[in-house]
Amino acid sequence: xxxxxxxxxxxxxxxxxxxxxxxxxxxxxxxxxxxxxxxxxxxxxxxxxxxxxxxxxxxxxxxxxxxxxxxxxxxxxxxxxxxxxxxxxxxxxxxxxxxxxxxxxxxxxxxxxxxxxxxxxxxxxxxxxxxxxxxxxxxxxxxxxxxxxxxxxxxxxxxxxxxxxxxxxxxxxxxxxxxxxxxxxxxxxxxxxxxxxxxxxxxxxxxxxxxxxxxxxxxxxxxxxxxxxxxxxxxxxxxxxxxxxxxxxxxxxxxxxxxxxxxxxxxxxxxxxxxxxxxxxxxxxxxxxxx
Amino acid sequence: xxxxxxxxxxxxxxxxxxxxxxxxxxxxxxxxxxxxxxxxxxxxxxxxxxxxxxxxxxxxxxxxxxxxxxxxxxxxxxxxxxxxxxxxxxxxxxxxxxxxxxxxxxxxxxxxxxxxxxxxxxxxxxxxxxxxxxxxxxxxxxxxxxxxxxxxxxxxxxxxxxxxxxxxxxxxxxxxxxxxxxxxxxxxxxxxxxxxxxxxxxxxxxxxxxxxxxxxxxxxxxxxxxxxxxxxxxxxxxxxxxxxxxxxxxxxxxxxxx
Numbered sequence: 334x335x336x337x338x339x340x341x342x343x344x345x346x347x348x349x350x351x352x353x354x355x356x357x358x359x360x361x362x363x364x365x366x367x368x369x370x371x372x373x374x375x376x377x378x379x380x381x382x383x384x385x386x387x388x389x390x391x392x393x394x395x396x397x398x399x400x401x402x403x404x405x406x407x408x409x410x411x412x413x414x415x416x417x418x419x420x421x422x423x424x425x426x427x428x429x430x431x432x433x434x435x436x437x438x439x440x441x442x443x444x445x446x447x448x449x450x451x452x453x454x455x456x457x458x459x460x461x462x463x464x465x466x467x468x469x470x471x472x473x474x475x476x477x478x479x480x481x482x483x484x485x486x487x488x489x490x491x492x493x494x495x496x497x498x499x500x501x502x503x504x505x506x507x508x509x510x511x512x513x514x515x516x517x518x519x520x521x522x523x524x525x526x527x528x529x530x531x532x533x534x535x536x537x538x539x540x541x542x543x544x545x546x547x548x549x550x551x552x553x554x555x556x557x558x559x560x561x562x563x564x565x566x567x568x569x570x571x572x573x574x575x576x577x578x579x580x581x582x583x584x585x586x587x588x589x590x591x592x593x594x595x596x597x598x599x600x601x602x603x604x605x606x607x608x609x610x611x612x613x614x615x616x617x618x619x620x621x622x623x624x
Numbered sequence: 625x626x627x628x629x630x631x632x633x634x635x636x637x638x639x640x641x642x643x644x645x646x647x648x649x650x651x652x653x654x655x656x657x658x659x660x661x662x663x664x665x666x667x668x669x670x671x672x673x674x675x676x677x678x679x680x681x682x683x684x685x686x687x688x689x690x691x692x693x694x695x696x697x698x699x700x701x702x703x704x705x706x707x708x709x710x711x712x713x714x715x716x717x718x719x720x721x722x723x724x725x726x727x728x729x730x731x732x733x734x735x736x737x738x739x740x741x742x743x744x745x746x747x748x749x750x751x752x753x754x755x756x757x758x759x760x761x762x763x764x765x766x767x768x769x770x771x772x773x774x775x776x777x778x779x780x781x782x783x784x785x786x787x788x789x790x791x792x793x794x795x796x797x798x799x800x801x802x803x804x805x806x807x808x809x810x811x812x813x814x815x816x817x818x819x820x821x822x823x824x825x826x827x828x829x830x831x832x833x834x835x836x837x838x839x840x841x842x843x844x845x846x847x848x849x850x851x852x853x854x855x856x857x858x859x860x861x862x863x864x865x866x867x868x869x870x871x872x873x874x875x876x877x878x879x880x881x882x
Contacts, residue, residue, distance in 0.1 A: 598718040605678055605714075606732045606773060607706035616731060620722030620756075 334389040337397045338372055347380030347411075353402055366404050366435045373401035373432075378413050378444075385414035385447075392421045392428035392456065403434040405444075407470075412443035419460075421453035421482075428453065432460040438470035438497075445473045452482035454509060459486040466497035468522065475502045477622065481510040481539075488515045495522035495551065504532040504622040507539035507569070516545040520554035520584070531560040534618050535569035546576040549584030558588035563621050565595065565614065630694070631656045631781055631813045632677065637688030639676055646672055647838045650688070654781070657810040659827055661846055662817045664835035665858045670817045671715060673835070674783045677815075678712055679705045692781070709780030713770040713787055715817075719758040725769055726753040733776035740775045744768070744802060763790020771799055775806060782807060783815045788823045800826040821850050834861045841865045 334341045342350050356363045356375030363375060374388070390401060407413065421428055430452075438444055452458055466472055478485060485507075491499050505512055518527040533541045547556035562571035577586040595617050603613035632654040639647040647669050654660050662670050676683055677690060679702035689698045692708055700708075720728070729737050741749050746768065758766055767787065774782060784803070788796050800823060807814065808827075816823060824832070824846045832846040834853070841861050842849065852860060 596718065599720050601680060601702070602714070602718050602720070603728075604702045605680075605706065605712065606728070607703050607777065608731060609703050612731070616723055616727070617720065620724070620727065624722050 334391070335372065335374070335399070335401065336391045336393050338399070340372070340374070342374070345382060345386050347378065347382050348386070348413075349375075349377040349379065351375045353404065356404070363404055366437070367402045367433070370402035371400055373403045376403070376405045376415075378405070378407045378411055378442075380408075381411045382413040385416050385445075388415065388417040390417075390419040390430065390432070392426055392430060392453070393423075394428075395426045396428065397426070398429040399431070401430075401432045401434075403432070405434065405436045407436075407438045407442040407444050409439045410441050414445040414447070416447045416449075418449050418451065419458075420449075420451040421456055424453040424480075425455050426453050427455035428457075430456065430458045430460070432458075433463070434460070435463045435465075436472065437465045438467060438472055440467045441469040442467075443471045446475065448474065448476045450476070450478040450482075450485075451480045452478075452485070454480075454483060456482035457484045458482045459484075459488075461488045462490070464489070464491035464499060466491065466493045466499055466525075468495040468497060470494075470497045472499045474500070476504070478505040478507075478512075479622075481505060481507045481512060483510060485510060485512045486515075487513070490517045490519075491527065492519045492521055493525035493527055493551075493554075496524050497522055498526040498528075500528045500530070502530045502532075505541065506534045506536070506618065506622060507541050508536035509538045510540075512539065512541045514543045514545070516543075518547045518556060520547065520549050520551055520556055522551045523553060525551050525554045527554075527556045529558050529560075531558075531573070532622050533562045533571055533573075534622060535562065535564045535566060535571045537566045537568050539566075539569040541570065542572045542574070544574045544576070546578065547586055547588075549577070549579040549586050550581055552581060552583045554581065554584045556584070556586045558586075558590070560588070560590040561621075562592035563594065563618065564592055565618075629656045630654075631692065632815075633689075633691040634677075635689050635691075637676070637690065638686045639672070640684045640686050641672070641682065645686070645838065646683075647676070650840055652833070652840065654813050654815065656780075656813055657808075658831070659808070659814040659816065659829040661824055661827075661829040661832040662815060662835055662840075663819070663832060663849065663853060666819075668835050669838040670835050671785050674712055674785045674815070674817055677705075677783060678702055678710060706777065706779075709778075710783075711774055711777045711779035711781070712783035712785055713767070713774060715786040715789055717758050717766055717770060719756070719761075721756055721759055723757050724754055725757050725772065728757055729753070729772060729776050732773065734778050735776065737776075740772055743775055743806065744771065746798070764792070764795050767791055767795070767799060771802065779807075779812065781813050781815075783817065784823075785817045786819065787816070788818055788820045793822060796822060797826060803827075821854070824850060834858070836862045836865075839865075
């Protein structure tokens with residue numbers, strides 16, 4: 334756990350967990366993946382961890398600028414589930430969180446990540462994720478921004494080798510917020526599989542732009558993009574820009590994209606069941622973001 | 625409140641939709657624990673009346689009032705009316721993507737979902753709970769979903785808007801008898817909107833009304849009303865407009881003593 338710049342690490346069996354600055358001293362090869370880090374963590378998962386474990390980045394003081402750089406490495410044939418929360422302790426701390434995380438899954442390893450953001454309304458958050466999936470590695474990454482900051486940028490780049498698979502879900506509830514996401518999946522390996530699922534809700538005064546690209550290179554690679562937006566206010570915008578690029582005739586790439594609204598009939602129906610309009614909208618939005 | 629006490633009172637209600645008068649001078653009094661039925665040709669205003677009782681906001685009430693248990697609810701928002709105990713089963717409820725039926729029931733229910741399921745005594749209920757509300761539901765599944773919701777809400781006044789549409793006779797009988805078991809206890813009042821006679825046979829309303837061109841033109845015993853409609857059609861009602869008294873008209877108290 335990191336609060337402002339203070340790091341607390343609890344030992345987990347089968348996992349070597351260090352401050353990234355300590356990891357660079359102990360393992361010089363870490364620097365190849367995370368150059369010049371000032372803070373962050375190094376997580377080397379060497380054995381299967383059956384119980385999900387947690388990480389947390391917290392902004393607790395006004396005006397804090399966090400710049401974590403993290404490296405997660407999963408050894409061959411191991412599996413783990415990681416739950417991480419990035420949040421502001423109070424809604425008006427006007428913090429800045431610029432994070433970089435690199436994930437390397439070695440052959441036949443499996444990692445599930447559940448990542449929740451709950452930032453304050455004045456925060457600025459930019460996160461970059463770089464993923465390398467070795468043959469037969471599997472990564473499932475569920476990201477949810479339940480309370481969005483003033484500005485949120487998320488960049489995800491992934492390279493998938495033979496038979497590797499990556500399923501990314503990004504769900505953002507945007508209000509008084511500017512959101513930009515950029516996903517680039519390179520399906521380099523034979524029969525590699527990539528899926529990007531995006532869900533955006535645009536409430537008042539929000540702007541969402543999602544640029545998603547799947548690049549099909551390896552034989553029989555399969556990619557799917559599923560982008561959906563729910564626009565709840567005329568003062569909001571949602572731009573979904575899916576891009577599929579194939580460089581191999583055996584590749585199969587598909588996409589579905591839609592931006593809609595909540596129909597008046599549905600709202601009235603839910604109100605006829607005793608829900609207020611706000612409760613009805615929240616029920617639908619929760620379902621939209623979690624399915 | 626005792627059976628026979630006023631539950632719903634509509635007085636001189638005239639309603640417009642997009643500047644067109646769609647209900648004219650409606651007067652309807654429904655006592656506690658009684659069953660009323662409303663018949664009429666298509667597009668005559670029956671479902672509109674149901675929605676106005678519920679509080680759907682798209683209609684403009686030009687004159688008149690609606691009272692529920694003595695309280696004027698003419699301007700009350702829909703969700704507040706539900707809290708008072710008014711609910712309806714919809715003829716064709718909308719699909720709600722991404723919301724499972726059990727999630728909706730969890731939000732609205734006054735009783736545990738397991739208790740609602742147990743009350744239905746039907747086999748396919750559990751499977752329905754895990755599906756998105758009304759998404760790809762058959763006609764029968766939609767009605768079952770509606771039934772689960774009204775069991776969750778435990779209303780005092782229940783409107784059945786064409787419960788019989790999309791249901792075969794066996795399932796109509798099952799659902800009707802469930803409603804009978806659950807609600808016909810002298811506490812709940814029912815307004816049945818229908819085109820078909822079977823539901824009248826199953827529920828035997830105390831009073832049946834005929835609506836033609838946005839007006840209630842006749843009220844009386846369901847057997848007589850049904851006989852007139854099936855033999856002479858609504859044209860007869862349109863011509864007569866209640867001038868010829870219906871025989872065998874019964875009051876709720878007479879019905880209960882039968």
